[in-house]
Every structure is written in structure tokens, then in C-alpha cells.
Amino acid sequence: MKKLINDPARVVDESVDGFGLAHADLVRVHRDPLFVVRADGPVQGKVGLVSGGGSGHEPLHAGFVGRGMLDAAVPGAMFTSPTPDAIAPATTAVDGGRGVLHIVKNYTGDVLNFETAAELSDAEGVTVRAVVVNDDVAVEDSLYTAGRRGVAGTVAVEKIAGAAAERGDDLDGVATVAERVIANVRSMGVALAACTVPHAGTPSFELTDEEIEIGIGIHGEPGRRRIPMAPADEITALLTNPVMDDLGLAGGEQVLLLVNGMGGTPLSELYVVYRESRRLLEARGATVARSLVGNYVTSLEMQGASVTVLRFDDELLSLWDAPVHTAALRW
């Protein structure tokens, strides 16, 4: 394992430290416990938005702290959800008097730690609601799984809920908007090569040069099945079709198409995937109203990509278009 790090035990601290220095105009870093808040927060009279999760998915979540998106991000250890004793003070720190929304990716660890944090915050008199993002169609949402995972669709939830909060919606309103995004966003990913978690030192799984892993998560977890390597267009179909099917796209929809890199895939390849994914959506009769191509929800240096589709309604579209100013997303 070769990584530009000093010590696996310090990588999250040092990285967040660097992030805070590089974006001092946007954020402040709180230490012990570690979390990142808007430099201009807490914004009085605005619902606060807190998200967080294991590190290693950068720019998620700290890269999305700023006007029109998150008020705080709580980074856990690499691929390990943060603890309640960090989430709760972050929640308190961004409370502007109108309550705080927790945006939680659906993993057992994240859900449990945010739950506990919400209880702690509640005890401190901060009203907290939580929404759980579960956009990954690779996992069946059934009795036999922990439910669909939260993956790249999280960006859409954070952006749009952030815009709703920014325009002044109350906590229930922001939560409702977030839930609507969650209900309308689906993703599916592929890995060509695994990543290596610093403390583990070996790749999270092994793939030969002839195979890829379909339905991959963002924590170096192996996916649902392994298939022979195939041309990009075929792989793109394997990602896009289940997403379109699960959304029940029938034609006439306006959608966001997000082609997300897992961290180790060249941008040029993401645009190759985007091209075919868009073609498939248009062949279904959907209109790609907005696009995002790049590394937004990564899995360290994993090679691979995911396709996320969000079905817009007029309000979601205009909230997507609302101004945002964060380190990783700005318009």
C-alpha cells in the first residue's frame, strides 16, 4: 500500500485540517470532537443541516458545507461512521433556532450513531429530524438485507434539502423535500479495482484483470456479483437500466444524471459513461435536464463509477438550480 499519508491513525485529522486551511472562507474545523461547520453559521432562523459518515468518500460530506447546502459535516474514521459525541455537538453548533435535519446514509453504523446523537441533542433542547438516504438499487430493500445503501444520491439530497433550508422552509418542510428527493433518486455502481483502507493495508477485495464487480458499495464492500470485463457501454447499461427500472421511468420525465467517479477513474472515462447513460435515458423518453460528472462520492482510490438518476419535479429542479457555494459544488 502506498498512500500520501503520514500515519493511518492521523490521516482523517490531517486531511480535515488541510481542508479547513484551504477553505477558511467557507468553513471552520472544530476539533475534539472533529466536525466541520459553515464559517458564517449558525445561520439564525434557518434549519440546520448536518450530515456525516465514514471518511474516504471525499468531497462528501465536508466538501458540501456552505451556503445552500450543509451546515455541518461530521467525518468519522476511514469508512467508519462518526460517533454520537461528535454528531451531537455539531448539531448543537448549527442550530439556528429552527431545528436541525440529520441526513444519514443507510448503513447500520450510521443509523445507530445518528440515532443516539439525536437523543443527546434532543436532551439538550435541539429539535432534530432525520432522513435516511437509500438510493443504491444494487441492494434489495428487503427482509434479507439491512436495506438499500446510501450512495451518490446523497449529493442530490444534501443539495436540494440545503436549498429548501436556505429559502426558509421549516424543519418539517425541509425534511419533506429531502424525503421527496430520496423517493426519486436511485444509483448503481461498478468497481474495476478495489481500494485500500489505510489501516487495513490490503485492497478490500481482489479482482483479476478480466473481471469487474457490479453493484459495489462505497466502503470497499464487494458488490453483488462479479462479471467479465466488458466495454463501457455494456457496463453503463448494467448500471443505468436497473436505475431506470427501479424509478419506473416511462418517458416524459425530467431528470438529473449524475455520473460519479469512485476516486481512481479518469474524468475522460466518466464522460464516456455519461454519454451512453444519457443515450439510454433519452431512449426511455426521459429528458436529462441537469448533469453532474465527476468525483463526488468516492471510495478512496477505487476504480469505478456509479450512475445516479434523480427524477425532478418543478420544485426539486428549481431547488437544484438554487445557488450553492461549497468547496466541491458551486453555482
Place this chain on the structure above:
Amino acid sequence: MKKLINDPARVVDESVDGFGLAHADLVRVHRDPLFVVRADGPVQGKVGLVSGGGSGHEPLHAGFVGRGMLDAAVPGAMFTSPTPDAIAPATTAVDGGRGVLHIVKNYTGDVLNFETAAELSDAEGVTVRAVVVNDDVAVEDSLYTAGRRGVAGTVAVEKIAGAAAERGDDLDGVATVAERVIANVRSMGVALAACTVPHAGTPSFELTDEEIEIGIGIHGEPGRRRIPMAPADEITALLTNPVMDDLGLAGGEQVLLLVNGMGGTPLSELYVVYRESRRLLEARGATVARSLVGNYVTSLEMQGASVTVLRFDDELLSLWDAPVHTAALRW
């Protein structure tokens, strides 16, 4: 070699195609020959800015086409400079009547092809000037080399020259500003693992798990020397010190610090590098006035990073801050 491509011979076309579709609000893609221009160009009365080079460095250059930066980008084959028959029509296409500046990275191929293109454009009555970016301190600028290479400093040249053109400077004025950036920007890179050019199919060089390559280029060329793997802070010093020395930083300077990912390095690691690089700059007495951390000038999926420092003067700083709206850089 596993890549999200359909065919090595078509990857550039398909990728640029996808890019054009994803950013139709910003750019138009011209085919046969292939180049990318501002959707709202040619801007009459403005000096046109054209850059280009081998593909595989995305978002460079197409990702920097738009208001306040480039008017056209000419993508060559992977790691191969584009040909004059593409550069010349791109030049004509963006001529707003005040001439066109070619921003050329210093590689024999790029220089020769842009030279020929300039002759062709000249013959068509378009006034062309060229600046050659050579920020890579890993290469000695001597009789014994083709001269320093153009690497991540190119982003600063394109951004600042773009701002000068946008505010209405004439061709000589824009060229002078560009030259001033070139005179004040230096870079140095490291690779932890090589990249694989699609048509080659094997990595451009091999590194064991215990060694890294210092002074790497952005074309999968090996660097100047191979050293044992080291902690991030040590590597960062090996990148930052020569840059500071070559710039002759003595304290009191205002600088831009750009920590650039080579394509396959997690953002979290880039911030670890940023943190130490900034510390070293500050220890020299320089003030990091502006920062940029991310994948801007990549080498496909290469694992590694480069450190770029630009010494600002008041004008360069205000041109850096001027609005820009491109796919990869926006404020």
C-alpha cells in the same frame, strides 16, 4: 488493463462527445477536426484564448473553456498533442477580431504543432501569438533537455490570461500577463503508481510497493529519480522545497497554492499534502492567499500529486479572483 472505455481508438471522441452533452450550456463540440469552443463565442472584441494538448489530462483543457478562461480547447489523442489542422480552425473559430493567444505546454510535439497551426492561421489573416508554459522544476531548463515541461501551472496561466482577455486587454496585453504568470509559477510532481495509456495497455512504468517516482511528468513519463516510499510530509517537502527555491521565495510573498491530483489519488490525501505544503510556504514567510486542491491537470488514473506555487502581484491576484464559469472551475 481495465478501463471504462469502448475502444482505445474512440475514447477521446466519445469522451469529448459526453463532455459536450453534459455541458451544452457552456460549450459546443466541433467534430472533424475535433475541438471544443465556448457556446457563446466567438466573443467579438475580445482576444481569443486557445489551448490544447494530448488527452488524458482532464479536466485540462476542455474543462476550462468558458467565460473568463479559454475560448477553445483542442484535444489530441491520448497523451499526443493535437495536429495543426485542428488547432488552426479552432483558432479561426474563436477570433473575435482582436487576435488569438495560443497557450502551449512546453513539449516538443505541442510546440511544433501549435507553431504550424499559427502559420496556417496567420495565412488566413488571424493574428496569433503564443506563450509556452514551462513550470515543471523537475526538469532543468538547460541545453541538455527540451526545457522545462508545462504541467499544472497551466491552470493558472489559462485562468489569469482568460481574465485579462475578458476585461478587454489587447493581444499583447493578454500575452504579457500570461508571460508574467509563467515567470512566476513553478510545479513539481510525484507518482506513487503509473497510469496506463489505453492504446498501450500496460502501465507507463513500474514501481514496486516500496518506491515512488519524483519529478514525474503528466504523460506517464518516468520522473527524474526513484526514491523509497516515505511519509506524506517528507514527500511534500521534496515537492515544495524545489518549487520555493526556484521561485526564490524569500518571505513576504502572496502566493497561490495548488495541490493537484494526478487522477488516482483520493482527495483526502491531497489535503494532507496541502496542509504540509502550506506549512512549508508559511515557514518561508509566504502568505497563501489563494488555494486550489483537486484534480486539475491529471495523468489518467496515475496515483500521485503535484505542488504548484504562483507568486501573485496585485494584478495577478485580482485577475485570479475575477469571475470564471467553466465546467471545472467556477466562481
Place this chain on the structure above:
Amino acid sequence: MTLDVAWVDRWVRRTAAVVAEHRVELIELDRQIGDGDHGENLHRGFTAVVGRLDELTEPPAQIGDVLKLVATTLMSTVGGAAGPLYGTAYLRAAKVTGLPELDAPAVVAMIEAGLEGIVARGKATTGEKTMVDAWSPAAAAAQTAAAGGATALEVLEAAANAAEAGAVATDPMVATKGRASYLGERSAGHRDPGAASSALVLRAAVTAATDPVVPAAP
């Protein structure tokens, strides 16, 4: 030896040592069917626990005080699924150990409380390939042993044995809770890391009762 506050101190320190020793193995198990952090998470947690124990200006008076310190430390340093689950287990266990010394029924109550805490938070039942598959047989074995007149130490031993067998029994299971459930059928053939670490924790309780040596900090 008696299962008193000195014992619980040794238990916790031994757990930290054992987790440090098995860190890589637990990471490896989690890498197979999860995200490869379980060993790291517990190691970070128990190292912090030992640190806090060492910081105490006066020794804890009660067994429950130590277990509560473990609970809150794990909750605030482990993260992931294991943090809240183990945290709640120790918290519930702390509540039922308000005695200077544990007898056989108290050991049963402690293990049952731990299991209940895990189930309350994680909502898993046996057969879902989680730590419940170690704690549930452990609680049952403890109860049986106590009913048969076993000593407190024998009860502990029965629980540790059952937890180890329970961890082994997770090998063929298809996970339906936690991260491994994403793998579906592919999760079979691997041991659940949380069940494996649970067995280590309970075995450490036995060792702490039979071996007076206080392990050094990991």
C-alpha cells in the same frame, strides 16, 4: 478468584490486549464480507478505554462503574455498527451489576443484559450472522449452567465456550443484517467479525478470572 471490581478491571484490560492481538484477524474477517474496519474500530475503542481507566484518580468502586466507563468510551470512539452495539451492551450490563462481587445468577444477568442491549439497538435475531449469534448462545449457556448449580466462573466459562461455538456457527450463515447482508448468498463461508470479537470479549472475562496478571496497555 472472585468476580469483583479488580476482576472487571482485568477483564477490560485483557480485552484490550486480546483485541490488539487479533486486530488484523478481525480486519481480515471484516474485509471479506464488510468494510475491513472492525478490528481497527475495536482496537481504537479499547485502547481509549484503557487510557481512561488509567486516568482515573481513584479506582472505580463498583463493577458497574467500570462497565459504564467502557460503554461510554466505546460509544464515543468506535463508531460504525459495533460502537453503538457494544456500547449499549456494556451500558445494560453495567446496570445489572450493582454488586461488589458477581455470583452465578449475576453473571447470567450481566450477559443477558448485554444481549438485550445489542438486540434493542440492532434488531437482529439469531441466524442473521451478527454478534447476536455469539451472545445469544452465550446467554443461554450461562443460564443453563447457573440452573445446574455452576459457580460464577463456570457460568462465565460456559458462556465463553458457547460464544466461540456461536461465532464458528456463523460461517455458513447468509447475513441478513449489517453490512454483510449486501452480499446476499456470497456472505456464506465467512465468519462474522462481530461474533468473532464477541467470543474474544467473553473469553477474556474467563481468563481475567483465572489469571491474576494485569495485561499491559496494548
Place this chain on the structure above:
Amino acid sequence: MTLDVAWVDRWVRRTAAVVAEHRVELIELDRQIGDGDHGENLHRGFTAVVGRLDELTEPPAQIGDVLKLVATTLMSTVGGAAGPLYGTAYLRAAKVTGLPELDAPAVVAMIEAGLEGIVARGKATTGEKTMVDAWSPAAAAAQTAAAGGATALEVLEAAANAAEAGAVATDPMVATKGRASYLGERSAGHRDPGAASSALVLRAAVTAATDPVVPAAP
């Protein structure tokens, strides 16, 4: 056989075939001390050349017409350093071959013009580990052979032999031009890809003069 327009057509097509055959080898050489695209670049270029030759509605009248088509096609399809360098070489060569058939002095003039084109663009001299190190000895050998009364074919052969030797002689050189110069001393011990491809090009000229078979498109 005579070195006429049919020969030059065969030369170009044979070059395309030979480049296709050695594509991987040239990529490999360039991967060692450059960026691994030289074989790909030339392959793309000469494939395009053959395509354009095939598209001509009437056969080219003059040797120079074919060489000029090669020049403009390479310039517009190869890119990199090799595109302008080879392009200019063929362009200059085209200018001095305004004859229906090349005699020995004309072969010399053609090769010298090619060399001059490369030097004019690339500013390299011998010993810098570039294609000049193939073309320069080739031009010298051609001149010597012609001065000694050799036939046109013999002149070509002398040039090809010298180019091959020149390519081999680049092995120990330290590059001071082109991409390999970035490596400094580390460039020694590898053959220059451009010199290697130049030798292939000149050898193809010989083969095209001795073997009447027109190679199929690559």
C-alpha cells in the same frame, strides 16, 4: 525495378504495414523513455495515408504527389513530435523528387531533404538521441554510395543499413532533445523510438524496390 511512382506507392503502403507490425514494439520503446505513443501515432498516421491513397480517383502522377500526400496526412493525423517532424521530412522530400523516376543522385537528394526537414523543425543535431541519429547517417551513407557510383537501389540500401545502425547507436546515448531528455542519464540504455521507426521507413523503401507485392492495408 525502377524507383517510380508505383514504387513510391508500394513504399508508403509497405511502411504502413511495417509500422502496423512494429506498432507494439515502438510503443514499448517509447514507454521506456517517453510517453508510449510513438507506435500508436505512426500507426494512426500511416493507416490514414493508405486510406487517402485508396480514395484517390486517379493514381498520382508524380513521386512528389505521393510524398506530399503522406506529408499532409501525417501532419494532420499523427500529432506529437513525430507528426510535424515526419510531416516536414516528407514535405521537403516531395519538393526534390519532381522526376518520373529516381536515379542515385535523386535518392540522395530525397534523403537529405528529409533530414533537413527534421532538423529545420526539431533543431536537433546528431548524438541527441532522436530520429536525426538515423537520418543523418542514412544521408551520409547515401551520398558516399552515390559518389562511389552505386545504383539508385544500392543508394537506398546503403541509407537503410546506415539508418538501422544509427538507430542501434542511439542505445547508449543520453537524450538531450524530445521527451526522453527529461530522464537525463536514465535515458541511456534504451533505443530512441523515432530513430527506430525511421530505420523501418527507410528499410521499407528498399523492400518496395525489390518486392513487387503491394502490401494489404494494415
